[in-house]
Amino acid sequence: DGGITQSPKYLFRKEGQNVTLSCEQNLNHDAMYWYRQDPGQGLRLIYYSQIVNDFQKGDIAEGYSVSREKKESFPLTVTSAQKNPTAFYLCASSINGINQPQHFGDGTRLSIL
Amino acid sequence: AQKITQTQPGMFVQEKEAVTLDCTYDTSDQSYGLFWYKQPSSGEMIFLIYQGSYDEQNATEGRYSLNFQKARKSANLVISASQLGDSAMYFCAMREGRAGGSYIPTFGRGTSLIVHP
Numbered sequence A: 001d002g003g004i005t006q007s008p009k010y011l012f013r014k015e016g017q018n019v020t021l022s023c024e025q026n027l028n029h030d031a032m033y034w035y036r037q038d039p040g041q042g043l044r045l046i047y048y049s050q051i052v053n054d055f056q057k058g059d060i061a062e063g064y065s066v067s068r069e070k071k072e073s074f075p076l077t078v079t080s081a082q083k084n085p086t087a088f089y090l091c092a093s094s095i096n097g098i099n100q101p102q103h104f105g106d107g108t109r110l111s112i113l
Numbered sequence B: 001a002q003k004i005t006q007t008q009p010g011m012f013v014q015e016k017e018a019v020t021l022d023c024t025y026d027t028s029d030q031s032y033g034l035f036w037y038k039q040p041s042s043g044e045m046i047f048l049i050y051q052g053s054y055d056e057q058n059a060t061e062g063r064y065s066l067n068f069q070k071a072r073k074s075a076n077l078v079i080s081a082s083q084l085g086d087s088a089m090y091f092c093a094m095r096e097g098r099a100g101g102s103y104i105p106t107f108g109r110g111t112s113l114i115v116h117p
Helices: none
Strands: A004-007 A010-013 A019-025 A031-037 A043-051 A054-057 A064-066 A076-078 A087-094 A108-112 B010-014 B019-021 B032-039 B046-052 B064-069 B074-079 B088-096 B105-107 B111-116
Touching: A004 A087, A010 A019, A019 A031, A019 A087, A019 A108, A043 A064, B010 B019, B019 B111, B032 B064, B032 B074, B046 B064, B046 B074, B074 B088
Parallel strands: A010 A108, B010 B111
Antiparallel strands: A004 A019, A019 A076, A031 A043, A031 A087, A043 A054, A064 A076, A087 A108, B019 B074, B032 B046, B032 B088, B064 B074, B088 B105, B088 B111
């Protein structure tokens, strides 16, 4: 079955530590996205990538970094510069087009220890 | 200014009744796409229905229909015959063409729907 896999489901970060959230898709989609969701809020775009080896900042990129070395993979690193990282993180992929829905992973819940 | 506005933070509906979730959008583009997603308490986002700006007929998918009023820039989701499993957050989203050929979706803040037995 095709889909998007995010891991881990739960993650804890210590002060000053970088952590990496994994996102893998086997849908052969060119575009991939990372969103942050806080309680009672919609989805805010962190980074997106339309093609391998290229990515763009979204609305809230500060304190985060990404890479897109393979079409299937788009890992997100939450750096120590992100002072309020506690949130639910969703990864998505899609065919790039106005009429194309996004396919989402199950999310990673990140908390501060 | 918000591009997608969902004015109902929470909605309640009796099982088997219909419910309408509101969504208004703001764009100057002629070509755009509108989407609705469902997010159960488990967290995953599930695509429900799509409406293109040039579509003349309202989109339907099973119990879901989209009441598209282009002049009013509204794209309300109608769920008929509500079921207990419909209890979830519902998000409206829009894709517009952007510079460089990207189509980055913009999401509303969501509406929490609770279906009572």
